[in-house]
Amino acid sequence: MPLTEHTAVVRRLTVSTKGAPAGEAGRGEPVTATAAAVSAVLRAFGRSPEDLPARTAVFVGAARTAAGLGAEHEGFPVHTASSPGRALRRAHRELLAKNVDLALVAGFGEPRAEAVTVHAVRRAAEAVADGDSVLGVLDVSGEAPGTPDTFDDFDDTPVVRPLRHGGRSTDPGGVRLLLWSGRDEADEARVRGELRPMVDRLFPEAFPVLPTAVPCGQEPGPVRAAVVTTADRAAPAVDGAKAAVTGRPRPVALLFPGQGSQHTAMAAGLYGREPVFTAAMDAVLDLFGEDGEDVRADWLADGATRTPKIGIDDVRRAQPLLFAVDYALGRTVLGWGVRPTAFLGHSAGELVAAVFTGVVSLPDAVGMMRERVRYAVEIPPGGMLAVGSSEEELRPYLRGDVAIAAVNAGRQTMLAGSRAPLDEVGAALRADGHTVVAVPATSPFHCPAMAPASEAVERAYRGVRLRPPALPLYSGYTGGPLSPEDALRPDFWARQLTDTVYFRPALDELLAADDMLLIEAGPRQTLTAFARRHQAVRLKASAVVPMLPARPGGPGEDRRSVLTAAARLWEEGHGLDLDAVSRLWNWSADAPPAPETPAPGTPVAEASAPDGRFGGRRPLTAV
Numbered sequence: 001m002p003l004t005e006h007t008a009v010v011r012r013l014t015v016s017t018k019g020a021p022a023g024e025a026g027r028g029e030p031v032t033a034t035a036a037a038v039s040a041v042l043r044a045f046g047r048s049p050e051d052l053p054a055r056t057a058v059f060v061g062a063a064r065t066a067a068g069l070g071a072e073h074e075g076f077p078v079h080t081a082s083s084p085g086r087a088l089r090r091a092h093r094e095l096l097a098k099n100v101d102l103a104l105v106a107g108f109g110e111p112r113a114e115a116v117t118v119h120a121v122r123r124a125a126e127a128v129a130d131g132d133s134v135l136g137v138l139d140v141s142g143e144a145p146g147t148p149d150t151f152d153d154f155d156d157t158p159v160v161r162p163l164r165h166g167g168r169s170t171d172p173g174g175v176r177l178l179l180w181s182g183r184d185e186a187d188e189a190r191v192r193g194e195l196r197p198m199v200d201r202l203f204p205e206a207f208p209v210l211p212t213a214v215p216c217g218q219e220p221g222p223v224r225a226a227v228v229t230t231a232d233r234a235a236p237a238v239d240g241a242k243a244a245v246t247g248r249p250r251p252v253a254l255l256f257p258g259q260g261s262q263h264t265a266m267a268a269g270l271y272g273r274e275p276v277f278t279a280a281m282d283a284v285l286d287l288f289g290e291d292g293e294d295v296r297a298d299w300l301a302d303g304a305t306r307t308p309k310i311g312i313d314d315v316r317r318a319q320p321l322l323f324a325v326d327y328a329l330g331r332t333v334l335g336w337g338v339r340p341t342a343f344l345g346h347s348a349g350e351l352v353a354a355v356f357t358g359v360v361s362l363p364d365a366v367g368m369m370r371e372r373v374r375y376a377v378e379i380p381p382g383g384m385l386a387v388g389s390s391e392e393e394l395r396p397y398l399r400g401d402v403a404i405a406a407v408n409a410g411r412q413t414m415l416a417g418s419r420a421p422l423d424e425v426g427a428a429l430r431a432d433g434h435t436v437v438a439v440p441a442t443s444p445f446h447c448p449a450m451a452p453a454s455e456a457v458e459r460a461y462r463g464v465r466l467r468p469p470a471l472p473l474y475s476g477y478t479g480g481p482l483s484p485e486d487a488l489r490p491d492f493w494a495r496q497l498t499d500t501v502y503f504r505p506a507l508d509e510l511l512a513a514d515d516m517l518l519i520e521a522g523p524r525q526t527l528t529a530f531a532r533r534h535q536a537v538r539l540k541a542s543a544v545v546p547m548l549p550a551r552p553g554g555p556g557e558d559r560r561s562v563l564t565a566a567a568r569l570w571e572e573g574h575g576l577d578l579d580a581v582s583r584l585w586n587w588s589a590d591a592p593p594a595p596e597t598p599a600p601g602t603p604v605a606e607a608s609a610p611d612g613r614f615g616g617r618r619p620l621t622a623v
Contacts, residue, residue: 011120061087062108129280136160169588207231226567246573258347269555280328382444388435405446458494479505
């Protein structure tokens, strides 16, 4: 069963109430659910209510409920049920119906009369993508699908089952990452000398299970080297690797590309072969509802047995898929233990950056993207052009609704407009010797033609809960750090359909703040190419690393490219979760998970809790 059909318990806390007044737990009777108790539930895991997701709800399971406990408390909905089991079942259904993003379920009188057990429950795919510590998934067997009130027929508490999401699967001929280090250059040479004959004499079947980094069991040294290789090329690759002496690693900034970077099957080689990426893709596409199933089917269409219903350059495919791929790649980097210090998105990529910086929740961001696509398709067809000239050089050519869509680099500017006037402008530019390339887009984003869509989207965005960025977000629409005031304005996000993207000024501001290691979390290396033109990168003060190939190259090339990015982080001096990185060559969604299951019928509150192991590998770290 896919993760999108599960809900996951990510926290659990049991509180004794033996000090409660007589007449409640003091006489062994169940505790009465009160407003004060719900306040305690909202703070049970050390977070203030302001830190909880916007769509958090409290589910109370209690034999007795105080008269003063209403349907809302401290701004959060409160749902009551007559037992802890019924409360958990209702939370499960509300989560899968996308009505709630986090359920805090308080079981009064569980597992003992004088106790309250609080569970934090999320949709499983989102929890795995976020790196939450998944204690297990709720098994609500026996409920009839499609009947919202079925939970009222079950008084028993659901059981918790281990998270079953893929397992160990090695490919002797596949590509993998080898990392090694030393205390100094001589020590690195010694380690390399020990590693080289090891990989030279190794059976291919054993190559995938070699340690990710050597020497094992000690902190990596400051002199580091890495290779991305296959078993048959491992020995010469180790010989030819260049060692790097690390110092203070440059902080990481994630770059997210937008429309124009998409291509058929982008990043598909990671789907089903990297657990966090897979869970994140599933989480996003599930939030798109029925449209998400069509997007996934078109994305994974192989062309031989099935052709896509809608082309990849159509806004109905390009933008949802770019959002999902950008987000999933960003989550993959965080899953390696890397903590970016800044984020910069281009066009639709800025909405992905908004999720990572806490401006908007993932479900709300997907809703914003759906509205964006919904109204964009109502605009008459248009297009976009990339021109090898400056903004000032292009302004005399503008006519009709053609406008400067993006300023990407010193002499790399994009135009957008309705089809006829854009064709006229393109012809005039070519006639005058300008280099003009059509951008893969069927909608005229970032020009006045999109104004009706922008106005409709703004109305839809007024109901979205927006927050100030918790981490630096550099905006292509302000050309610098996003201010709290702009982050909270629905019209700021809606105007992104019509406003010019000033990527180059935003990158200037980002690289002026510090020397950075830029990681492009998206396809095609479009932003990588722009960043390489920047003086800070040309002078090697900063650097840029793409996560995906510059052009479609097949599943193996996707994995090789992502591993190369991980190698670059290692050589820079960043710490990596080596178990997480190794999943790229020893995990598959199709492989059977570890066969660990608690005894049938074991209730959640008493289950021998799984240790949070994911795909039989390691505990996931809570965010």
